[in-house]
Amino acid sequence: MKINKCYSTKKNYVFTEIAQKVESFKQNHPNQKIYNLGIGDVTLPLDTKLVDVMEKALKEQTAKDTFKGYPPETGYDFLKNAIVCTYAQMGIDISIEEVFVSNGAGCDVTNILNLFKDVTSVIADPTYPAYYDSNALCGNDVVLLPLNKSNNYKMSPKNLSCDKSYLIYICSPNNPTGVTLSHDDLDEWVTFANLTKSIILFDNAYQCFIEDNSPKSIFEIDGAKSCAIEIASFSKCAGFTNLRCGYTVVPKSLIRQDMSLNVMWKRHQSTFFNGVPYHIQKGAEFVLTGEGQEICKKNIDYYKQNAKILRQHLLSSKYELLPSNNSPYVWMKIPDGATSWEHFESLLQSYGIVCIPGSGFGKSGEGYIRLSAFAKREDILEACKMLI
Amino acid sequence: MKINKCYSTKKNYVFTEIAQKVESFKQNHPNQKIYNLGIGDVTLPLDTKLVDVMEKALKEQTAKDTFKGYPPETGYDFLKNAIVCTYAQMGIDISIEEVFVSNGAGCDVTNILNLFKDVTSVIADPTYPAYYDSNALCGNDVVLLPLNKSNNYKMSPKNLSCDKSYLIYICSPNNPTGVTLSHDDLDEWVTFANLTKSIILFDNAYQCFIEDNSPKSIFEIDGAKSCAIEIASFSKCAGFTNLRCGYTVVPKSLIRQDMSLNVMWKRHQSTFFNGVPYHIQKGAEFVLTGEGQEICKKNIDYYKQNAKILRQHLLSSKYELLPSNNSPYVWMKIPDGATSWEHFESLLQSYGIVCIPGSGFGKSGEGYIRLSAFAKREDILEACKMLI
Numbered sequence: 193m194k195i196n197k198c199y200s201t202k203k204n205y206v207f208t209e210i211a212q213k214v215e216s217f218k219q220n221h222p223n224q225k226i227y228n229l230g231i232g233d234v235t236l237p238l239d240t241k242l243v244d245v246m247e248k249a250l251k252e253q254t255a256k257d258t259f260k261g262y263p264p265e266t267g268y269d270f271l272k273n274a275i276v277c278t279y280a281q282m283g284i285d286i287s288i289e290e291v292f293v294s295n296g297a298g299c300d301v302t303n304i305l306n307l308f309k310d311v312t313s314v315i316a317d318p319t320y321p322a323y324y325d326s327n328a329l330c331g332n333d334v335v336l337l338p339l340n341k342s343n344n345y346k347m348s349p350k351n352l353s354c355d356k357s358y359l360i361y362i363c364s365p366n367n368p369t370g371v372t373l374s375h376d377d378l379d380e381w382v383t384f385a386n387l388t389k390s391i392i393l394f395d396n397a398y399q400c401f402i403e404d405n406s407p408k409s410i411f412e413i414d415g416a417k418s419c420a421i422e423i424a425s426f427s428k429c430a431g432f433t434n435l436r437c438g439y440t441v442v443p444k445s446l447i448r449q450d451m452s453l454n455v456m457w458k459r460h461q462s463t464f465f466n467g468v469p470y471h472i473q474k475g476a477e478f479v480l481t482g483e484g485q486e487i488c489k490k491n492i493d494y495y496k497q498n499a500k501i502l503r504q505h506l507l508s509s510k511y512e513l514l515p516s517n518n519s520p521y522v523w524m525k526i527p528d529g530a531t532s533w534e535h536f537e538s539l540l541q542s543y544g545i546v547c548i549p550g551s552g553f554g555k556s557g558e559g560y561i562r563l564s565a566f567a568k569r570e571d572i573l574e575a576c577k578m579l580i
Numbered sequence: 581m582k583i584n585k586c587y588s589t590k591k592n593y594v595f596t597e598i599a600q601k602v603e604s605f606k607q608n609h610p611n612q613k614i615y616n617l618g619i620g621d622v623t624l625p626l627d628t629k630l631v632d633v634m635e636k637a638l639k640e641q642t643a644k645d646t647f648k649g650y651p652p653e654t655g656y657d658f659l660k661n662a663i664v665c666t667y668a669q670m671g672i673d674i675s676i677e678e679v680f681v682s683n684g685a686g687c688d689v690t691n692i693l694n695l696f697k698d699v700t701s702v703i704a705d706p707t708y709p710a711y712y713d714s715n716a717l718c719g720n721d722v723v724l725l726p727l728n729k730s731n732n733y734k735m736s737p738k739n740l741s742c743d744k745s746y747l748i749y750i751c752s753p754n755n756p757t758g759v760t761l762s763h764d765d766l767d768e769w770v771t772f773a774n775l776t777k778s779i780i781l782f783d784n785a786y787q788c789f790i791e792d793n794s795p796k797s798i799f800e801i802d803g804a805k806s807c808a809i810e811i812a813s814f815s816k817c818a819g820f821t822n823l824r825c826g827y828t829v830v831p832k833s834l835i836r837q838d839m840s841l842n843v844m845w846k847r848h849q850s851t852f853f854n855g856v857p858y859h860i861q862k863g864a865e866f867v868l869t870g871e872g873q874e875i876c877k878k879n880i881d882y883y884k885q886n887a888k889i890l891r892q893h894l895l896s897s898k899y900e901l902l903p904s905n906n907s908p909y910v911w912m913k914i915p916d917g918a919t920s921w922e923h924f925e926s927l928l929q930s931y932g933i934v935c936i937p938g939s940g941f942g943k944s945g946e947g948y949i950r951l952s953a954f955a956k957r958e959d960i961l962e963a964c965k966m967l968i
Contacts, residue, residue: 193745193778194697195837195844205850208653233649238641247635253626253822256956261621261821265596295683295824295854302852303691306717309582325851329694357581390581433649434641435857436683449583456583462593463713464690466683469823472857568644 267293370516758904
């Protein structure tokens with residue numbers, strides 16, 4: 193037995209690193225108010241109706257006849273059916289056996305690496321750091337696709353070899369840039385993945401923020417069911433970051449080297465995972481009802497309004513931003529040539545504003561910061577007064 | 581990118597397999613009552629006080645000032661402190677940074693394999709099937725230690741090479757045999773692990789059922805902090821199988837190849853895991869109070885009484901059992917030479933009794949079945965009437 197030396201990295205996970213820095217700043221400046229525009233974490237409280245549903249389900253656990261033990265590893269049928277219906281409303285046909293309820297997209301998008309060997313992953317730079325970090329900790333090869341002005345901040349398979357199979361991470365709208373891939377962009381990826389027997393891991397955590405007609409699911413694209421896995425979350429759309437619930441769709445028609453990825457993921461989840469509590473799945477089911485969706489919409493609108501306020505203010509103050517109306521994040525160029533971490537420190541020390549340094553999302557994020565619109569409105573307004 | 585061919589196994593996870601067989605039996609025999617003495621899943625409802633605590637914590641999530649987003653990846657300090665205190669009461673000194681709260685022991689004991697390469701695992705046969713299955717799905721070498729009369733059903737390092745480092749799985753009381761390792765037995769393992777730079781994964785899921793003076797934690801053994809990780813669960817002791825909460829203790833003094841396993845597991849959990857909901861951790865904290873422990877004790881006593889009823893009845897009916905007063909399971913020899921799966925089918929078809937075939941826990945379990953005392957009392961009593 194050897195130690196996995198990939199863990200010898202001195203680099204912490206970026207969000208852990210920032211949490212530690214903010215904690216230490218707080219201890220040294222106990223009177224400084226903190227404006228948290230850092231980690232993309234929701235701040236609006238849960239709706240009482242949602243909590244009522246969960247409390248009612250929890251109460252069932254106090255009675256002999258309604259008590260439930262181990263949850264099914266892939267989720268309760270009531271929630272899987274609700275997810276199937278949600279896809280059906282988008283015109284997408286998914287079967288209940290293709291849905292795997294999980295304790296969050298972050299867990300699935302990383303642990304899914306267990307299904308593969310000799311992996312070469314294709315990852316946008318910058319993007320959500322867990323893609324790169326999980327691959328690095330597994331010792332996988334990674335091809336980074338830098339996002340920049342020349343490619344309109346969009347990843348494309350143009351420079352990839354057609355003789356190789358890849359694991360391709362796509363986040364659209366992309367975290368942190370906010371750039372959304374169009375139907376044509378995704379079509380190009382699906383064609384490439386089917387041609388090369390690659391697999392797309394489509395992270396649609398931010399789909400609820402899309403306001404134009406960009407695809408909200410990879411399965412809107414013809415041919416995606418033979419090359420893509422979709423990883424979804426209740427975190428950002430329904431405020432579930434604390435409750436921990438998401439789901440992954442693995443189509444039955446996704447076959448590689450004669451093996452069904454759907455069967456493999458079921459085997460994985462029944463061995464490495466033990467399911468999500470009943471009352472939380474009941475809450476997630478409520479989220480997918482008409483009433484639940486209305487509550488979500490109100491919250492999403494609030495965060496989108498935050499993003500608009502922040503963007504309009506920063507643009508009027510001559511900051512350079514990426515246009516990203518589909519995103520709860522503002523991706524801002526640092527004006528004075530400071531590095532991302534220098535600017536992070538400067539905002540924290542000067543104003544108590546927490547941002548995420550762009551380089552935390554990848555090398556190409558250097559010179560940028562990400563500001564989160566999941567903050568409280570008053571914090572957004574205060575931050576605007578200071579970011580001039 | 582290649583598919584992990586270890587997943588080509590046609591063998592389902594044994595508990596999934598049994599759930600499917602029982603479901604199909606139910607469909608074909610809709611009027612047959614099922615006596616579930618199969619999977620070790622609690623059946624007593626949650627105490628209303630425990631649920632009140634969780635409901636109160638959930639309500640905090642509806643107010644702006646008390647709302648919480650992402651939980652800390654390693655757990656809230658209030659729960660980690662309560663766990664530290666529980667160890668202190670046992671005379672064991674653990675620091676808060678050594679405790680990692682998780683969504684269950686089953687997840688930790690399998691996903692921890694990510695920290696290692698070129699693993700040779702040492703696993704008792706029979707034992708909890710996730711140890712073997714997770715290793716098989718990772719393509720690891722496994723040395724099985726058969727448990728039988730000649731070794732008193734106890735695993736020992738005697739026949740292992742001293743020139744190799746191993747990952748050693750110890751479950752005490754062992755699931756399914758119920759045999760508990762003594763202080764001397766564990767001392768031998770700790771000495772061996774320190775000598776060979778091996779690591780012990782100590783699964784103490786069933787420690788609350790120990791009624792003699794066998795160790796309830798590996799850290800009762802001198803030298804364990806430099807060779808052992810302890811994986812614990814609220815599932816069996818507090819009825820948390822549905823709520824999903826456990827914890828893992830990784831001592832800071834556990835160093836291998838110049839790397840701290842504590843630092844590695846923190847890196848793992850912050851990348852591959854996103855924490856446990858606040859209200860569930862509040863529930864777990866309550867479990868560790870005096871009041872919570874009294875509630876747990878009542879439930880544990882009920883299950884232990886179930887086990888006693890079952891054992892006394894089976895012994896008086898001349899069945900051959902392993903003595904296992906420390907365990908919620910009865911490990912029974914099949915009297916007529918049938919295989920475990922044949923006997924499983926026969927009990928299901930004849931009486932609607934669900935057991936777990938011994939061979940599901942490993943080859944040496946062939947010829948045995950495991951009966952779970954986590955069943956409802958009335959099911960235990962009815963099953964006794966039929967098992968004559």
